Amino acid sequence: MMLMCILIQTNGTLYFFKNMIIRLLCPDPVLFWAYLIPVLYWTYLTLTTNFVLVFDSVGYFNLAHLFYDPGQWTEYFRGGPNREPLYPLLIAASMSAGKWLGISYAYPLKIFSFSFLAATMALIQQVLKLLNANRWVQAATVLYTGLSPILINSALCLYSEIASFPWLIGVVLMSVYFLRSLRSPGLTHCSAAIGLGFCFLAFTFVKGMGEILAPLYLSWLFFYGWRQSGLKILSFLCQSRSKILLVLLIFYIPLMGYKSLNYGFNGHFVLTNRATMALYGNLNLRAQSPLTMDHFLGHLLTVPVSYDLCSGSSLNKECGHWSMSASDETFLTRRDQLTKQNLTPAQQESYFNQGILGALFSHPLAQLVYLVQEGMKMFFWETSQGAFVVYPPWLDHLFNIHSVVVLMSLGVGGLCLCGFLMACSMLKNELILITVVLTGLLVLCFSFVLVLHRYAIAAAPLMILINASVLSALTTRSKR
Amino acid sequence: MLPVRALLLRFSLTFGLLFVLAFVLLTAAYQPLKDHILETQQITDLKSKSLVLGYQTPDFKHLAQYILEGHHFKPEEFNYRTGTDYLAFFKKGSELFPQLFEMFYMQGVCYSWLQDAPDAEDALRQSLQINPVFFWSYYDLGLLCLKNGQIDAAIALLSTAKRIPPQVTGKFLHDLQAFQIIWRYMPDPEGYITRHLQQADQKIDSLLLIALAIKNHHDADVHFDPNQWDPVFF
Known part of the structure; x- marks a missing residue:
């Protein structure tokens, strides 16, 4: 029996290598x-x-x-x-x-x-x-x-965006395999769980927003896995507890370890130093901006972050109201005032956290409108006028041709927005559902801060995947 | 698994085209491509350095105003937030463009204002190494040496400065971009340059007299107050 298993295994291995060689050569x-x-x-x-x-x-x-x-x-x-x-x-x-x-x-x-x-x-x-x-x-x-x-x-x-690209696609892939693996009990087929936790961890160590995205997405994934299993919740948890725990441990143990290192060395139990400034500054700026037509249109003009619609328009000053410097100034001014009042960093942190929650629930309609517009910025990631790189003159000239700029910035952005909306009507396909939910949650997380162009770039691979999935679904339908 | 014929077709389509491409690149396009890459590397390298410096350009309006009024910056005034971080700008400039003497020269003047004599001397000496015919480098370094008690060095530098024709210095001040970005904020830069070059001879003569008197131990005959002599931008 043992010999037979070894023979089958060897034959299987030989077949695998033969297949691999043929794939490489042909x-x-x-x-x-x-x-x-x-x-x-x-x-x-x-x-x-x-x-x-x-x-x-x-x-x-x-x-x-x-x-x-x-x-x-x-x-x-x-x-x-x-x-x-x-x-x-x-x-x-x-x-x-x-x-x-x-x-x-x-x-x-x-x-x-x-x-x-x-x-x-x-x-x-x-x-x-x-x-x-x-x-x-x-x-x-x-x-x-x-x-x-x-x-x-x-x-x-x-800039760090490049290091974030493969991890979100990895999350999509691993989610599919993870859902399949939930059908097997215990720790069999647990590599997907390990991969899922690892992909989220790697993404979080490039983009701190992963710390908020991961629990939201994983909660949904586990809930979806339970609904697909058809089991009662307790039975599902009993069956899948090892894999769920594995994902959470692989994600949270290194993350908490890193935050503990920060706490030990500098007294702050955080991943990065920018969350408070980004959230407080932007949410308070929105809270201080009543929903007038000027504010609404000014904010709307800033939605295509990859293309400047503001300069040359009559609402240029309004656009400036929604800039990063205005958001940072809101935070820095308040921080200077608190420092003059001799508040300790911990007290300041507590003040800002309260301020964030207060701003979030004041003027809910205005906050919602601005939130949606901010989220739309995430679709306008493509541009031919990338910054901070010097290209050969011929390529520089090509990238700055006006029609190319408009096509890349506004054309692809519009396409991504439409693709996302179309994908929302194809949620019966599990893979498209996973991609849409992950993208939607990523867009939602970033909507609370002022979306810079580089934040939108982090979502680019998911946007490409969504558009390709929609295209694939449409070509399959038309064949039928 | 695909049949052998299909596998052979795949192999030839992929690797056959690849071999053709490699052959064309190696035989016909290698040298022109190599020349193009080397030439482009020089262009992009220069442009990226200019862009880095461009992003860090401070507001020269304040510097121009101080030069006109005859004041000089105090240490706390070299400030990134107020756009007066001139020393950082010139240091970055000298790091990116080590062949530009004017970056070292202006660094030297900034260090002199900060009363950092060793760094000022280093920067001015580097400026002279690159361009040995700029009058104001000699003047400022000579003044620095005089203040530090290096009399022989001061005499040598000031004597060399005296031999440089004013029109040579004037040409540098007109032509170089690093100076031109300051001239933009001055009402009459030509007039300013001409006036100061005319006064330069008198200043040099005065300093030489002082240096020689100190050297020959006739200190009492000449009153030298270091605080009365400031480094000159131009």
Whole structure:
């Protein structure tokens, strides 16, 4: 019996390797070229572009040095709470690689960044395969992801968005496998649970918003899994407790550990230092802005974050009212007043938390309208005018052609918004449902803060996936 | 598993085209592509450095006003939030463009205002290494050496400054972009440059007299109050 099991296992393994070799030697030519063309383009850009080290990228660079310089890593926590750690760690790894190879750290960093983009492409293709998407749809999606101006810009500049791309798609994939694994009791087929927890953890260590997104999404996922199982709630929990616990432990233990390090070194039990300022500043700004036509239109004009509709319009001043500097000024002015009143940082934190809740529930209609408009900004992630990267002159010229700018910024943004709305009518498909819920929750989480263009970029892979899923569903329907 | 014929077709479509592409790139396009990449790297490198400096450009209106009024900045006035972070700007400029003497020169003047003599001397000496014919570098460094008691060095520097024709200095002040961004905030930059270059000879002569008197131990004959002599921007 034992011998038979070994033989079957060996035969199975041999079959797996034979299959893998054939796939490597004889890949689908359409998909092969859909991957190769972007790789050639990235190689050209790696050799010819330069990033501009200003504003937040200087912060990331300095934090990376704390990891790179020997014995300095404790300063990261002592001087904190600082930014999320994964991207500075990536830069530090690039510095080490650059030093070892005797080249500038920029080259290894670009290679690592493009690896993240390639992983995102592969994961998106895997999700589309699960949807039984046509190979041309898969190839077109992979090609677009690899050639998208803003996604490439994210890989070439020193901002953290690139490091967040594969994790949300990973969450979608792992969610599907996790739901399937719930049918098996105990810890059998638990790799999806491990993958799900890990993907959320990695995303949170790039974008702190994951700390709020994860519990919301996982609550829904577990609830959905229970409804699909058809069991009573207690039976479901008994059957699936190991896997649910596994997801939560893998996500929360390292996160709490990191927050404990912050608490131990700098007295703040937090992941990052920016949540309070972003929430208080923006929510109070909204609370102080009654729902007049001017405020409404001014805010609406700022919705396409990737394209400036404000300058040149009569509502330019109104747009300025909704800028990041106005939001930060609201927070900073209040903080200065509290400091003058000799309030301790803990007391100030408590004051701001109360202020956030107070602002949230004052003028609920206005808050809701502004919330929806803020959320719509997340769909306008694409642009050909990415910042902080210097391109070759011919490419710079191409990216600045007005029609290209409008097509990329407004065209793709509008398409993403329509795609999302169409996907909401296709929720019978489990995979589309998971993607829509994850995207919707991400948009909701960011709606509470002032959405900058770079926040919208983090949602880009999900938006591409939604559009591809809708396209795949439509092409399947039309074939029938 | 697909039949052998289909596998062979796939293999040829993918790798066949790849071989053709590689062949074309290596034989026909390699050298032009390499030249294009090297040329583009130079352009993008320069542009990215200019952009970095551009993003950090302070408001030169205040500096221009102080120069006209003859004041100099106090340490607390070099402030990022008020847009007067000139020292940080010139330091960044000298880091990104080490071939530009004017960045080191202006750094040196800022350090002199901050009464940081060692850094001021370093910066001014670097400025002179890159451009040995800028009058005001010699003047400011000579004044600094005089204040620090380095009399021989001061005499050498001030004597060299005296030999530089004013029109050479004037040309630098007119042409260089780093100076032009300050001129924009002055009502009559030409007049200002000309007046100060005319006065420069007298200043140099006075300082040389003082230096020689101190060297020959005739200190009592000449009254030198270091606080009365400020470093000059231009």
